[in-house]
Amino acid sequence: MENLSNILGRMGGVYLLPAGLALGAFVLIGAPASWATLTIAGLSMGMMVFLMASGLSLIFGLMDVLNFGHSAFISFGAFVAATVLSLLGGWVGADSVFLNSMALVFALLAAVSFGLAAGWFFESVIIRPVYHDHLRQILITMGALIVSEQIILALWGGTPITVLRPHFLEGAIILGNVSVEIYRLFAFGLGLVAFIGLYLVLNRSRIGLLVRAGVENREMVEALGFRIDRLFIGVFMVGSALAAVGGAMWAGYETLITPALGGEMMIVVFIVVIIGGLGSIKGTLLGAIMVGLTANYVGFLAPKLALASNMILMTIILLWRPNGLRPAVK
């Protein structure tokens, strides 16, 4: 038994979980074609959720701040991107890939810059006065969430909004008898790029070194003369921008968005960071992929259970590891 866990640990430990999940689902589903479609859907959903969740996790890890208003960035990202896409409607529908991708780039850029600006505002106005006070942090960020949801309702109204998708992302590729939606591939790719980028910055750059040191021991980093609060604003802004991009991608995935989007995704995001363990990027990715895969497999195998599937997954993992799979915070 100990031998087995040793071998598993050397092969990747908890990172094998998604593979195990996929394998189990393969046996249960039986049809390779539908299994492949579901797996790709699950992976791309996981990547989008990862975009939304990574910021939350990093912010918590570095500064012990949990932002309940994080979902406001997700919804704002979705709505800002949707607005830009509909303003550039001519480009989106055009037959040229260049115009299409320019519209997409502009939409994502709008979401990113909005996320950066709103993150800066949020950190310096809302959260700074209540560092180190969890109770008031939860209350204040909750209040900020209420206000931002109301602003969204005031600006965009309560009716669902259709999101235009750039023309070149429509349709599907047929491989054998597996059809793969191009948008899903794109979402997966973007998430992967974001993960690799974050991973490289955190592990290979001087700033990343400071961030990781700050997560490990904040006082020591401050004592060595680094302004960790400035670093934190940066992390907060990047985290918010990532959430906005995640929201924008999700808007394109759903194609019909309502102001309730942020709240719905927030639950998933929370479950992901709880499963993955707060504060670590790898843990968040692991949690996001697990949640994405489970949601798709369960949705196919037992549609009635789909709603509760994330909750069940979280319960099982918390019973096994009360602090999540890969906690960075002690």
Next chain:
Amino acid sequence: MSASLSKPSFGDIAVKSTVLLIAALLCFAPFLFQDVRALEVAARICVFIVLVASYDLLIGYTGIVSFAHTMFFGFGAYGAAILLRQMGPGWDAVILGGLAGVLVSLVVATAIGLLSLRVKAIFFAMITLAAASVALVLASQLSHFTGGEDGITYRAPDLFKPAFKLMVDEDGKVLRLFGVKMNGKLAAYYFVFVTCLLLFFVMLRLVGSPLGTVLKAIRENEARAEAIGYRVVAYRTFVFCLSAAIASLAGTVYAVWLKYTGPDTALSFAIMIDILLMVVIGGMGTMWGAVIGAVLMVIAQYYLRDLMGVAAEATAGIPLLPELLNPDRWLFWLGIIFILLVYFFPKGIVGTITQKGARG
């Protein structure tokens, strides 16, 4: 600080006399405010005082942030609602429904508590939020059982029907006392009032008991309480279960009063936000705060919207402002007030007033 041991301070007296005044107003509400809407407001205030006070046991006394309080409220409400519809109007349905609600609440609260009260406070907040949203989705999906988005309409026990004659005069008509009809509506209101008063007294007694002191000790310094020999997890789980049970009973009472239960009245996240606002406005860590917060918020809910409608019309020419002054956007303003309160008056109205008096 706390004036309960020494001579009562001015602020303390002010708070307590306000609460007494509120209690008196609520007690004679059907006679003082003789219109249907005012009675609705009074009953809602009664129920929310209990709901907010039970939440204050968690957030104010023990320092646990839970977002699942409406879930327990909903269990109680749906328990009574489902049984009243299945079994027909009767006391057996109300009592069984209330008990079922409490039982489900206790089981769920124990499960959540044992699972997550061991870890950080913030984890607990997130897990309760997730659980509450799952409950909300389940209630709207299991529509053959819960009525889905439309909710359930049912009849209350005969005693509470408006046509029921509580007292009759010589002609066999409903007796009027000070111009108020002695009918079932009155009985229903006093059912709500008395039950809520009892529940409130239970909680008041509880926070004054040694148990209440232990809870405060846990809030102030968890490690120290543990070191003195109190089992923090056990106490936290207990108080979480207790407040869940009380919330569930409040839900049952409200369901009997409204004769309708749906996601909007019993489960929605908006109610959770209301409770949070009431606790913070009134003042955390005092039962009196729950009373004052609930009264202010419920009155604002019913009457502030009218005012905002007027303001929206007045500013019709200005861009964006009418949108924000729209009565539907009143949460926007409450959210801003909420943030400012948490910044500047974290002790809420009651805490701030009590403290002022103690200093002077």
